[in-house]
Amino acid sequence: MNVRKTFLAQAAAAAIAASAALFGGVFALAEQVDMNVVDQPGYVPTPEENQLSGAYERQEVFFRTSEAPGTILIDTNNRFLYLVQPNNRALRYGIGVGRDGFQWQGVEKISRKQEWPDWRPPPEMIERQPYLPRFMAGGPGNPLGPRAMYLGKTIYRIHGTNQPQTIGHAVSSGCFRLVDDDIVDLYDRVPVGTKVIIKQAVQL
Amino acid sequence: MAIAIRTGAFALVGACAALLAGCASEPPPPPAVAAPAISPDALVGKWGFAAYHRDTDRARTIKEALGQCNKPYVIAKGANGGVMMNLADQADLSELVLKPGPDGKTYLGPPGDAGTADDRIVTNVDPNSFTTTYVDPDNAARYGTSVYERCGQKKA
Numbered sequence: 001m002n003v004r005k006t007f008l009a010q011a012a013a014a015a016i017a018a019s020a021a022l023f024g025g026v027f028a029l030a031e032q033v034d035m036n037v038v039d040q041p042g043y044v045p046t047p048e049e050n051q052l053s054g055a056y057e058r059q060e061v062f063f064r065t066s067e068a069p070g071t072i073l074i075d076t077n078n079r080f081l082y083l084v085q086p087n088n089r090a091l092r093y094g095i096g097v098g099r100d101g102f103q104w105q106g107v108e109k110i111s112r113k114q115e116w117p118d119w120r121p122p123p124e125m126i127e128r129q130p131y132l133p134r135f136m137a138g139g140p141g142n143p144l145g146p147r148a149m150y151l152g153k154t155i156y157r158i159h160g161t162n163q164p165q166t167i168g169h170a171v172s173s174g175c176f177r178l179v180d181d182d183i184v185d186l187y188d189r190v191p192v193g194t195k196v197i198i199k200q201a202v203q204l
Numbered sequence: 205m206a207i208a209i210r211t212g213a214f215a216l217v218g219a220c221a222a223l224l225a226g227c228a229s230e231p232p233p234p235p236a237v238a239a240p241a242i243s244p245d246a247l248v249g250k251w252g253f254a255a256y257h258r259d260t261d262r263a264r265t266i267k268e269a270l271g272q273c274n275k276p277y278v279i280a281k282g283a284n285g286g287v288m289m290n291l292a293d294q295a296d297l298s299e300l301v302l303k304p305g306p307d308g309k310t311y312l313g314p315p316g317d318a319g320t321a322d323d324r325i326v327t328n329v330d331p332n333s334f335t336t337t338y339v340d341p342d343n344a345a346r347y348g349t350s351v352y353e354r355c356g357q358k359k360a
Contacts, residue, residue: 042257042346118268126275131290133350134272135254137261141346 039125040163041132042141049164050179056094056168058182063090071195072110072158074176075202076103079168081158081176082202083189091189093182096166098174103200108152110194113187114138117148117159122173145180147187151196158196159183242302242310242329244287250355253277257348266333266351273355286315291322292343302326312336324350332357 052058056079063082067073073082073090076097082090097103116138126132136142145160158176160183161167167179178186253276254269256262280288282299289300289312303311303318313323321340328335332354338344 040346041255042348044345123275128295129293130277130295131293133253133255133347134275134277135265135268136348137254137256137258137265137268139257139261139348141257141348 039121039129039132039143041119041121041136041143043162044141045162045164045180050181052094052164052167052179052182058091058093058185060085060089061092062088063092064088065090067195067197070190071197072190073202074158074196074198075200076105076198077201079170080202081178081186083186093178093186094167096161096163096169096171096177098172099170102172102174103170104156104174105198105200108154108156108196108198110149110158110190110192110196111152112150113192114148114150115187116142116146117144117157118142119144125173145177145183147183149187149190158186241304242326242334244281244285244302246329246331247279247287247289247302247312247326247334247352248281250276250278251352252355253350253352255348255350262349262351266353269333269351269353270357273353276355277352284315287312292338292340292347311339313339 061082063084065071065073065084065088067084069084069086071084073084074080074095074097075082079095079097081093081095083093084090118138119136119142120134121129121132121136121143126134138144140146141162143162144157145162148157148159150157156174156176158178160180161177162180163171163177164179166172166177171177177183250273252269252272254265254272256265282288284299284301286299286301288297290296291298291300291314298314300312301315303313303316303323305311305318307319309319310326310329311318311323312326313320319339323339324336325339326334326336334352336350336352338347
């Protein structure tokens, strides 16, 4: 059952990736395709699954902005998170974003950082998957991954994921998810108080 | 040739002796099916439901379960004497029964043998709480240990 689910999710991701290659534009496609993936609490992805490739792999890119180094910009349409660096550069991370109806824009600050965050599935998830515990203590396999950064007073976070195949897709309830290595990397680079700008599209 | 016939005769005698010995004793009685030590009524009610993977998280998970009664896990009695609960990853309810295992553990799952992959092991049962872990290793790894705390219980 679980293997089948994982396989289906991976097959869906592979099909999407193949389609993107065929039609020449993962970014354009990402705007149109949402993944219908249920959470897999407790699932621990393999290192190979956690290894992103291509555009969503963590990389330094040219990035012209008036925002100060250290600022985070989230481009929800293109599924990228940028951490602004000096000299027109930025570190770019592939992310998963809110599915249709759960996307938002705004300016927030990181109000809290948490290692191995606990997970509380939102009510609509409990309705869909009533067998889920209403609270799962943090640890490997937790859907929030190894780190979380809370955005202002909102219910939204930048966090890890145990479903690396969802990076590049609109799947969440409004949070932004990174693979575990990336969230640990970002977590170590940014302090509480970091400015976070969430936009549908970031102008370079 | 003579040696071969004699060896065969000894073997035949031995086999008959074993057969007779087997016939002489009563067949072992079928294992007694003991009633489960836990009544299904003990599981019926509204529960705060939480889970953990590391034993060090048990105490705070129990506390968190108590705080989840605004979205309780409701267990009703089934038509056939069992309890209505979800199997792993199943959104629809099934009637599950408590089954005593040959290992002395109490299992909760579909009617049938105890200890099958769809079952979970029930422990730490008292009027206000119980704990379960899945038998299936994959489910056990994903969901860890589940604790159920009765909603509305008086705090100690």
